[in-house]
Amino acid sequence: MKKFFVTAAIVALGLSASAQKLNVSSAHEAMKRGYLNKAKTYIDAACLHESTKDDANTWRYKALIYSQIGGDAQSKKPKFKDLAPDWAEQAYTAALECKRLDAKQEYANDMNSVFTYVGNEYYTKATKHYEAKEYAEAVEQSEKAITCFNNSGKGTFAQDAMYIAGLSSVATHDTANIKKYFNNMIRKRTDINYVYVTLFTISISEKDTAQAMKIANSYEKNCKNDYRAYLLSATGYLLNKNIEKGKMKINTALDMTKDSANLYPEVLVQAGNLLDENAGDYDGAQSKYNESLTLRPNQFSANFGLGKMLYNRAVDKTNAANAVDPFDEEKAGLYDKLNEEAKSYYSQAITYLEKSVAFIDGLTDENAKTMQRANLVNALIALGNAYARVDKLNESNAAKARVDQLTKQ
Numbered sequence: 001m002k003k004f005f006v007t008a009a010i011v012a013l014g015l016s017a018s019a020q021k022l023n024v025s026s027a028h029e030a031m032k033r034g035y036l037n038k039a040k041t042y043i044d045a046a047c048l049h050e051s052t053k054d055d056a057n058t059w060r061y062k063a064l065i066y067s068q069i070g071g072d073a074q075s076k077k078p079k080f081k082d083l084a085p086d087w088a089e090q091a092y093t094a095a096l097e098c099k100r101l102d103a104k105q106e107y108a109n110d111m112n113s114v115f116t117y118v119g120n121e122y123y124t125k126a127t128k129h130y131e132a133k134e135y136a137e138a139v140e141q142s143e144k145a146i147t148c149f150n151n152s153g154k155g156t157f158a159q160d161a162m163y164i165a166g167l168s169s170v171a172t173h174d175t176a177n178i179k180k181y182f183n184n185m186i187r188k189r190t191d192i193n194y195v196y197v198t199l200f201t202i203s204i205s206e207k208d209t210a211q212a213m214k215i216a217n218s219y220e221k222n223c224k225n226d227y228r229a230y231l232l233s234a235t236g237y238l239l240n241k242n243i244e245k246g247k248m249k250i251n252t253a254l255d256m257t258k259d260s261a262n263l264y265p266e267v268l269v270q271a272g273n274l275l276d277e278n279a280g281d282y283d284g285a286q287s288k289y290n291e292s293l294t295l296r297p298n299q300f301s302a303n304f305g306l307g308k309m310l311y312n313r314a315v316d317k318t319n320a321a322n323a324v325d326p327f328d329e330e331k332a333g334l335y336d337k338l339n340e341e342a343k344s345y346y347s348q349a350i351t352y353l354e355k356s357v358a359f360i361d362g363l364t365d366e367n368a369k370t371m372q373r374a375n376l377v378n379a380l381i382a383l384g385n386a387y388a389r390v391d392k393l394n395e396s397n398a399a400k401a402r403v404d405q406l407t408k409q
Contacts, residue, residue, distance in 0.1 A: 023042040023043070023045050023046040023049075023052070024042070024043070024046045024052055024055075024057065024058055024061060026038075026039075026042045027039045027040075027042035027043040027046065027061050027065060028061055030042060031061065031064065031065050031068060034079075036065065036068055036069050036072060036079070036080050036083060037080055037083055039061075039065045039068075040065060040066075040069065040083060040084065043058070043061050043062045043065050044062075046058050046061075046062075047059065047062055047094075054101065055101065056097075056098050056101035056102040056103075056106070056107060057098075057107070059094045059095070059097040059098035059101065060094075060098045060102075060107045060110055060111070062090070062091075062094035062098075063091050063094035063095040063098055063110070063111060063114045064110060064114065066084060066087045066088075066090040066091035066094060067087070067091045067113075067114050067117050067118065069083050069084045069087045070084075070087040070088055070091065070117075070118075070121065071117075073085075073087065088118050088121045088122065091114055091117075091118050092115075092118045092122075092144065092148060094114075095111045095114045095115055095118070095151070096151070098111055099111055099151065108153075111151075112151075112152045112153045112154070113152075115148045115149070115151045115152035116148070116149070116152040116154060116157070118148050119144075119145045119147075119148030119149045119152060119157065119158075119161070120145075122141045122142070122144040122145035122148060122161070123141075123142070123145040123160060123161050123164070125137075125141040126138045126139075126140075126141035126142040126145055126161060126164045126165070127164055129141060129168075130164050130167060130168055133171070135168040135169075135171050135172050136168075136172075138164055138165065138168040139165045139168050139169065139177065142161040142162070142164045142165035142168070143161075143165065145158070145160075145161035146158045146161045146162060146165070149161065155188070156188065158188075159185055159188055159190055162181045162182075162184055162185050163181070163185065163190075163192065163195070165177070165181045166178055166181035166182045166185070166195070166198075169181060170198065175202060178198065178199070178202065179199065179202070182195045182198060182199050183199065186199070186215070186218050186222070189222040190222070191222065191223050191226065193226070193228050196215055196216070196218070196219040196229070196232060197232065199215045200212050200215045200216060200232055200235070200236070203215060204239065209236065209239060209240055212236050212239070213233075213236045213237075213240070215232075216229070216232045216233040216235070216236045217233065219232055219233070220233055225256075227252075227253040227256040227257050227263075227267060228253075230249045230250070230252045230253040230256070231249070231250065231253045231267075231270055231271075231274070233249045234246045234247070234249035234250045234253070234274055235274060235278060237249060238274060238278035238279050239278060243279050243281075246274070246278070246279060247275075247279070247281075247284075250271045250274060250275070253267055253270075253271070254267055254268070254271060261295075264295065265292040265295045265296040265299065265302070266292075266301060268288045268289070268291050268292035268295075268302070269288070269289065269292050269301040269302045269305050271285075271288045272284075272285040272286070272287075272288035272289040272292070272302070272305050272306070272309075273285070273305055275288065276305070276309045282309065282313065285305075285309055286306065286309070289302045289305050289306040289309075290302075290306070293306075298359060298362075299359060300356050300359045300360060300372070300375060303352045303353070303355040303356040303359065304352070304353070304356040304375065304378075304379055306352045307349045307350075307351070307352030307353035307355075307356055307379070307382065307383075308349075308353075308382065310345050310346075310348045310349035310352065311345070311346065311349040311353070311382045311385075311386055313345045314342045314343075314344075314345030314346040314349060314386070314389065315342075317338050317339070317341045317342035317345060318338075318339070318342045318389070320338050321334075321335050321338035321339045321342065324338070342389070343389065343390055346386045346389040346390050347386075347390055349382070349386050350383065350386050350387065350390070353379050353382055353383040353386065354383065356375075356379045357376065357379050357380060357383060360372045360375065360376045360379075361376075373406060373409075376406065377403055377406050377407060380399045380400075380402050380403045380406070381399075381403055383399045384396045384397075384399035384400040384403065387399060
């Protein structure tokens with residue numbers, strides 16, 4: 001009797017194993033015929049059974065079946081809309097298990113397709129979370145997308161997900177994650193300017209100018225035809241007081257854009273800003289601003305850049321005048337001299353600040369005006385102060401009233 005029961009148990013095991021292998025075959029057949037509900041039932045059972053759960057082919061079919069379930073659910077007229085709401089997660093884990101078990105890589109092509117398909121789903125979710133300002137969820141979904149794309153053999157696709165994760169980290173001021181995602185993008189030779197500028201800015205804020213220069217150099221290396229890379233390098237060199245090298249990089253950017261009627265005037269303004277703010281080369285900056293205005297007289301950027309520079313020089317003269325010791329006979333008259341120089345700069349600044357305000361006021365597109373509001377406020381603040389310094393009190397009060405009105409909107 002004992003022997004009979006042992007034999008019966010062995011037969012039962014054999015029948016069970018055969019049944020599970022049949023489940024895999026049936027799942028495949030049901031999938032081909034579009035019976036995804038049946039295919040799901042068969043493959044779920046096979047994935048749990050001892051005889052088939054360690055077979056790469058079992059997980060291959062699960063990954064394929066759940067991917068098809070996802071495709072059906074997202075179609076205009078789904079047949080199995082609520083069959084597996086977690087289809088992406090199921091397909092993802094199944095593809096990972098298939099890849100682990102598939103020593104000979106027999107199913108690599110199928111799994112690459114699954115990873116790509118599911119990666120796109122996670123990326124779409126990440127984007128929606130980012131747009132909804134749900135940044136933690138955006139990072140979570142981006143991570144899954146990155147893993148999928150890296151496993152798909154199409155690692156370059158992961159950059160889009162890294163970018164969403166990086167932008168979400170910027171929104172939450174998570175510096176560690178910004179560095180993590182954006183540095184990985186640089187290693188993959190991204191061409192996105194924002195990535196380099198953000199990391200460069202972080203390095204400067206951390207007083208790590210060596211790291212800032214590494215980022216700028218990587219930008220040049222990865223994007224040799226992007227003039228902005230050379231402007232970023234110029235910024236780094238100027239901050240490191242290497243004025244000559246900084247100016248060389250500025251000239252490279254200008255040479256690269258000189259044949260573009262639309263771009264060159266803007267690059268001239270950026271060059272002027274760098275020479276003014278980072279090199280203290282006021283004559284060089286003024287030359288660049290004026291050249292830009294010659295090419296495009298009616299604009300905000302060059303007028304404001306020049307007006308701002310002249311205004312700041314006036315403030316420097318005013319501060320220097322206020323620092324003069326009134327009891328120092330050797331400096332008698334210096335106070336008046338410095339104030340006169342300041343007044344001259346304020347008067348010059350007013351001309352360009354008025355033009356920058358007039359440009360924004362002249363815009364006919366209300367959306368464009370809204371986008372320029374912060375620029376308008378800055379220009380009006382400087383203009384109001386400059387008017388006051390040259391005794392144009394009515395104009396100063398009017399400018400300040402506009403600032404109050406704009407900041408309350």
